[in-house]
Amino acid sequence: MSANTATTTVAVDYEGVLFGLGNPLLDMCSKVELSFLEKYELKANDAILAGEKHADIYKELADNHEVVYLAGGSCQNSLRGAQRLLPPGSTFYVGCVGKDTDAEKLREAAAKDGLTVDYLLDHETPTGVCAMMINGPHRSLVTDLRAANKYQVLHLDQPEIKTAVERAQYFYIEGFFLTVSPDSILALAKHAAAENKVFSMNISAPFLCQFFREPMDASAPYWDFVFGNETEAAAWAESQGHKTQDLREIALLLANLPKINNQRKRYAVITQGAGHTLVATQGQISVAEVQSFAVDAIPKEEMEDTNGAGDAFVGGFLSQHLQGHSIDRSVNAGHYLAGRVIRQVSAQYPADIDLSHLDA
Secondary structure, eight states, X not given: OOTTEEEOOOOSOOOOSEEEEOOOEEEEEEEOOHHXXXXXXXXXXXXXXOOGGGTTHHHHHHHHSOOEEEEEOHHHHHHHHHHTTSOXXXXXXXXXXXXXXXXXXXXXXXXXXXXEEOOEEESSSOOEEEEEEEETTEEEEEEEOGGGGGOOGGGGGSHHHHHHHXXXXXXXXXXXXXGTOHHHHHXXXXXXXXXXXXXXXXXXXXXXXXXXXXXHHHHGGGOSEEEEEHHHHHHHHHHTTOXXXXXXXXXXXXHTSOOXXXXXXXXXXXEETTEEEEEEETTOOSGGGSEEEOOOOOOGGGOOOOTXXXXXXXXXXXXXXXXXXXXXHHHHXXXXXXXXXXXXXXXXXXXXXXXXXXXX
């Protein structure tokens, strides 16, 4: 551990089950005009890392727009959602933050959803931030990782973290973390494979398939579950040299990649927004075998923001699968939680989350 980093103290007892690793970010969520996106050369429904041309975007949002601040980061969003559907102390989240007030805001927000966090502290770098710009039904994300980019694999060797890893039965990593610490991803992946635990990842963004293909490919043999939306799945297929754009075919390709832990089948889960969710299972060879799940339509007037829907889907899905429920129920729980988030601004989980309708 370097001199400018330190661990925090876990105040909440963690009972185990789901361990997450990702980039903790303070989200800045705001509605913007198309001209604002064009000014910063941003595309609709894009997710990118900040470059020099985006240096002023956070200050301009704060100064000239109405901003909602939230505790975010893809994996943290998913685990907050999963925890809302699980017994207390079921989730544990790790990442790196700065020693600043923004980090305290993140802790407070995570605690509200019952998520246990143990952040690595970087004393020289501020907490990461993500600008979430909403334009109609579309959203564009620009992330400045800052301290989140300083995570070190040695943090996993700290006694509190090692205990959480040993207790966990499921691991979930956001693809964005491939830009930060591939060694940490592989450390957890190898532990999961050796102990026959469930290791899951999200493709997370198209650019990762192209520019971080090597670490993504290195983690792929350990995937028990791989999640992605239609754009991400297509980008993965293209990066691998596959000519098909058929999402069912891509799901089969993902599901049937070489696998380290042969005690578990791999599942590839591809969401399509309001379109059907596809699930391919390792061993399937025909597109006719790929499962397809309809998404309940949401009236347009009830849709507030699609940002965070994908993270919520994963949270709902994992919350059910790790309790031993079927793929069908897990997908339906993911659809339900995503539907609730779409009715909020960003990845906020309302107080009245209830899966009783799935038992009817």
